Amino acid sequence: MLDHRAGSSFGELFASLPFKLSSPSTILIAFSALLLVVFLKYLYSQWKSPYRHLPGPPHSSFLYGNLRDVQEDQTASIYDQWVEKYGSTFTYRGFFARRRLYTVDVRAIQYVLNHDYDYQKMEATRYILHVTIGDGVLATEGDKHKTQRKIMNPAFGPAQIREFTDVFLEKSFELRDIWINHIMKNGEWSEIDVLAWFSKAALDIIGLAGRFSLLLSSATMSYETDPNQLVGFNYDLNMLSDSKTNSAELQEALKMVFQLSSASKMNVLRILQAYFPVMRVLPSAFDPGLRKAKKAMLHIGQQLLDEAKKFEIGTGQKGSSMQAKDLLSLLVKSNMSEDVTSSQRMSDEDVIAQVPTVLVAGHETTATSLSWCLFALSQFPEMQNRLRDELLSLQSNNPTMEELSSLTYLDAVVRETLRLYSPVPSPNRVAMKDDVIPLSKPFTDKYGVVHDTIEIKKGHVVTIPIASLNRDKSLWGKDADEFKPERWFNSPEAITAIPGVWGNMLTFLGGPRSCIGWRFAVVEMKALLFTLVRTFQYELAVPADDIIIKRMGLLQKPVVKSRITKGKERDPHMPIRVKLVKQAV
Secondary structure: OOOOHHHOOOHHHHHHHHOOOOOHHHHHHHHHHHHHHHHHHHHHHHHHHHHHHHOOOOOOOOEOOHHHHHHHHOOHHHHHHHHHHHEEEEEEHHHHHOOEEEEEHHHHHHHHHHHHOOOOOHHHHHHHHHHHHOOOOOOOOHHHHHHHHHHHHHHHHHHHHHHHHHHHHHHHHHHHHHHHHHHHHHHOEEEEHHHHHHHHHHHHHHHHHHHHHHHOOOOOOOOOOOOOHHHOOOOOOOOOOOOOOOOOHHHHHHHHHHHHHHHHHOOOHHHHHOOOOOHOOOOOOHHHHHHHHHHHHHHHHHHHHHHHHHHHHOOOOOOOOOOOOOHHHHHHHOOOOOOOHHHOOHHHHHHHHHHHHHHHHHHHHHHHHHHHHHHHHHHHHHEEEHHHHHHHHHOOOOOHHHHHOOHHHHHHHHHHHHHHOOOOOEEEEEEEEEEEEEEEEEEOOOOHHHHHHHEEOOOEEEEEHHHHOOHHHHOOOOOOOOOOOHHHEEEEEEEEOOOOOOOOOOOOOHHHEEEEEHHHHHHHHHHHHHHHHHHHEEEEOOOHEEOOOOOOHHHHHEEEHHHHHOOOOOOOOOEEEEEEHHHHH
16 A cells, blocks of 8 residues: 555665665665565555445546545536536546545544544644644644643633634734725726735734744843733734845744745655655755744744743742733643643643644735635625624624623624635545444445445545535535535525534534634624625625635635736735725715
């Protein structure tokens, strides 16, 4: 079987050879022989695979399987097309033409998500996460992930998100003022790349809410009047203002990480390094920048951790009224709690690893979702006006989390955006043991045999069909591909079977590995939309069919097809024409 274990055994095989690898020709012969062994093992595994009776699309590449088809799909619907053609359960080919299981059976997906020890991230995916953002909660598995998750959960609870709402609104006001100035300079209807601005705003929000910008200032930490009122510590990444005075080191580090994590081209060396550990000794063009970026983020993380510990030790005594409410301080407080045994505590390295994890994972997904939301609203003026009327019905410019939650049409718009435009469409899990996956409905294989379970072998990959289940017509109805916020006022009973952590959708996954920051993301989206839809009117700057969906790493992002230069990829962006509404003039 061709998997990560084959790559990890290369070193042992080299060491056991009865001759010295002293010449290039000998090395080449030995390496070729090892590749032949791996290839023969692959052929045998395919012959014995329990997937061989399942239907699926043909593939034209041994190296890429069907992944180029997925990568080049501009509508994010290729999996749905395969479901329609091959049924609810089929296989497609991943790297090295290895079969992957794809099923939209809700019971099967619930089973996989709930058995997180038995179905984990692929080793190749974990390697990529490790080299880009470190071993934070996104990359770890098993007991280590369970420990990290337990310590981090309190920092993402409802009470904490309530405190962060003011931070979300503060940045929405800043972004509003920037767009107003842009309109004043460029005319009544001004084109704005909303994806770029949402990305900056989301990073600033994490900086303030997470304390991650605290030590980027040369000033020392000081608490004004009442620390209980602080969420951040009055320091800002200043991404919206493009000020690099205090955060140049982190900005450059993040730029490098985003460049790698969002790369849409399939680099052969990166693929080989992900799947074969022995190949990781070879230098990559990304290596120098990645090492520098990772070193910078870990250095900043260590400083932040030291300061958070000092604060907790100095103010965390019994009876103290001083209490920081940023994510990192809450994480440190939880980790130092007397209720946590020493064996359950996170190491300093584990705590530090959460800094780049939250910075990277916590902003790109939200920025992308907000961009797709304005894309949808720009096509439906009546929906946009209805939402604006509801938002203006609230007298306050600074709503609480509860007031935002009371706005029913805003809630429906956010839900519909996250359903139809899930930022992460199809993550993978690998079976850690032989297993049998139950089904809610039987399926018929290509030989006409009916199955009510799926046999799976250790090392086989299961794709989680987030986008497909979110648009499954058998669950959502014939209009599942349409943007209709109204569906949430009378949603179909069938969607209650979807095993998602929020909203009867799979966008934030479900089970023990569901998105830890889903509350943060939902309230953040509502706060920014509250301010920006009240203030501006939106329309598309290009035809809707000119905006395509491009797979970039684990995410799918908007790209304007007509603005792609031949031979050169265009950065993701969402051009929207923006105008001040009368009430805001």
